[in-house]
Amino acid sequence: MFINREEELKALSEKLNSNTFEFVVIYGRRRIGKTKLALKSVENKEHIYYLAVEGDNLKHFKRYASKVVPTIEYAREDWEAYFNFLKDKIIIIDEFPNLIKENPNILSLFQRIVDVHLKDTKTKLIILGSSISMMGEKVLSYKSPLYGRKTGVLKIKPLKFKHLKEFFPNATWKELVEIYGFADGIPYYLEKIKLPFWDYLEEEIKRVDSFLKYEVDFLMKYEFEEPTTYKKILEAISFGNHSLGEIKNYLGIKHSDITPYLKNLIETEFIEREIPITESPKTKRGRYYIKDNFIAFYFRYIFPNLSAIEEGIFEIGEIKNDYNQYLGFVFEKVAKEFLIELNKNNKLPFKFLNIGRWWKKGEEVDLIALNKNEKRVLFVEVKWKNLKGKDVKKILNDLKRKSELVGLDDYEKYYAIIGRRVENKEDKDCLLFDLGDFDRCL
Numbered sequence: 001m002f003i004n005r006e007e008e009l010k011a012l013s014e015k016l017n018s019n020t021f022e023f024v025v026i027y028g029r030r031r032i033g034k035t036k037l038a039l040k041s042v043e044n045k046e047h048i049y050y051l052a053v054e055g056d057n058l059k060h061f062k063r064y065a066s067k068v069v070p071t072i073e074y075a076r077e078d079w080e081a082y083f084n085f086l087k088d089k090i091i092i093i094d095e096f097p098n099l100i101k102e103n104p105n106i107l108s109l110f111q112r113i114v115d116v117h118l119k120d121t122k123t124k125l126i127i128l129g130s131s132i133s134m135m136g137e138k139v140l141s142y143k144s145p146l147y148g149r150k151t152g153v154l155k156i157k158p159l160k161f162k163h164l165k166e167f168f169p170n171a172t173w174k175e176l177v178e179i180y181g182f183a184d185g186i187p188y189y190l191e192k193i194k195l196p197f198w199d200y201l202e203e204e205i206k207r208v209d210s211f212l213k214y215e216v217d218f219l220m221k222y223e224f225e226e227p228t229t230y231k232k233i234l235e236a237i238s239f240g241n242h243s244l245g246e247i248k249n250y251l252g253i254k255h256s257d258i259t260p261y262l263k264n265l266i267e268t269e270f271i272e273r274e275i276p277i278t279e280s281p282k283t284k285r286g287r288y289y290i291k292d293n294f295i296a297f298y299f300r301y302i303f304p305n306l307s308a309i310e311e312g313i314f315e316i317g318e319i320k321n322d323y324n325q326y327l328g329f330v331f332e333k334v335a336k337e338f339l340i341e342l343n344k345n346n347k348l349p350f351k352f353l354n355i356g357r358w359w360k361k362g363e364e365v366d367l368i369a370l371n372k373n374e375k376r377v378l379f380v381e382v383k384w385k386n387l388k389g390k391d392v393k394k395i396l397n398d399l400k401r402k403s404e405l406v407g408l409d410d411y412e413k414y415y416a417i418i419g420r421r422v423e424n425k426e427d428k429d430c431l432l433f434d435l436g437d438f439d440r441c442l
């Protein structure tokens with residue numbers, strides 16, 4: 001089964017079919033599907049695939065490459081000599097950071113190989129890496145010897161919510177939101193899930209060898225040497241502490257500065273900083289959110305309960321009882337994707353160019369979609385609840401009240417409510433959507 005990645009495959013296919021040398025960097029968090037994508041792109045093409053390991057890479061690489069280019073057996077054991085035998089070939093090196101760890105000079109060495117041997121050939125060199133900090137600093141940064149050599153960069157993101165339907169064609173949208181809250185759009189986790197979701201989760205948590213216990217440690221090991229404080233920060237955010245002050249309070253640190261930790265967590269893509277949509281990027285009023293649902297799920301439900309899970313006394317009810325509240329946040333992310341899809345297909349009253357949250361002094365609007373040129377704005381409230389007519393009226397009144405606080409007085413205003421289920425969607429005072437619309441629109 002291979003799901004989506006159409007745009008990435010198109011970009012790779014253009015590179016692979018070009019008449020010139022190409023050096024493509026593919027990176028993204030572990031489990032996201034880099035290897036599968038790279039291999040899919042060369043499915044019907046002769047290629048060398050090498051997964052770099054912790055040591056002896058020169059020897060191992062030669063063995064793999066010789067399956068495609070037997071004459072490489074005669075090459076001296078060094079990278080420059082190897083690449084002389086590999087001109088015009090497709091070469092994929094997975095987990096490139098392992099090569100850097102084994103030999104930090106590899107970067108200058110590859111720079112030389114490109115400049116002296118490959119630049120004027122049709123060789124396609126594709127390197128893959130999971131450590132975002134290392135790929136960023138050593139490969140992609142302007143300080144890297146390889147900086148000017150790459151001809152393409154692909155950052156692999158999670159699959160979209162709508163793609164979950166392809167993994168689980170028989171699941172309802174409600175069940176898909178529940179699954180998304182756990183696995184996000186990360187193929188490795190999606191692949192593990194069997195329906196019904198709650199039975200799967202209960203069984204997985206009970207397993208002595210459950211991957212849930214170790215996965216996040218394994219991911220963090222790739223980015224941080226000492227993850228304790230990072231973990232505490234992620235736990236704080238997963239329990240709804242989003243401002244700097246709230247996070248500090250949760251950690252119980254009064255004076256020490258946690259901004260370097262936050263900066264590193266942003267750089268390694270564990271979290272992101274958001275600002276109210278109407279503010280300038282320089283604002284101090286940023287808030288921190290965990291980037292993928294799997295990490296949020298782990299820090300909300302697994303990390304605080306590791307001992308109980310280990311002792312086999314953890315009850316899945318602990319998660320079930322809280323899950324709807326947690327999904328409130330997950331559903332906002334789903335709703336945003338849904339609106340972006342509607343926008344793309346011209347199914348909204350105007351085309352927005354910007355979408356994001358807004359907050360000020362205890363007041364919040366879940367989503368605001370803007371077109372500054374046309375001076376039109378859509379205010380959106382997202383509710384992971386079944387809404388009756390009277391609920392809709394109440395929410396709409398409150399949304400209208402809040403819309404007056406945002407300061408877009410001369411804009412033409414529109415309102416939308418997105419609920420789990422909404423009764424009487426014909427109400428014409430605002431746009432109303434629920435999971436029933438997803439089949440039509442996603």
Ligand SMILES: Nc1ncnc2c1ncn2[C@@H]1O[C@H](COP(=O)(O)OP(=O)(O)OP(=O)(O)O)[C@@H](O)[C@H]1O
Pocket residue numbers: 001002003004005028029030031032033034035036037130187188189191
């Ligand atoms: N587009 C996809 N459709 C379906 N399954 C996928 C897709 N991409 C990846 N997978 C599955 O998800 C799992 C992880 O994918 P893959 O090994 O390619 O990720 P990766 O980013 O290279 O991970 P790592 O860095 O941890 O090795 C694999 O079992 C793969 O089969």
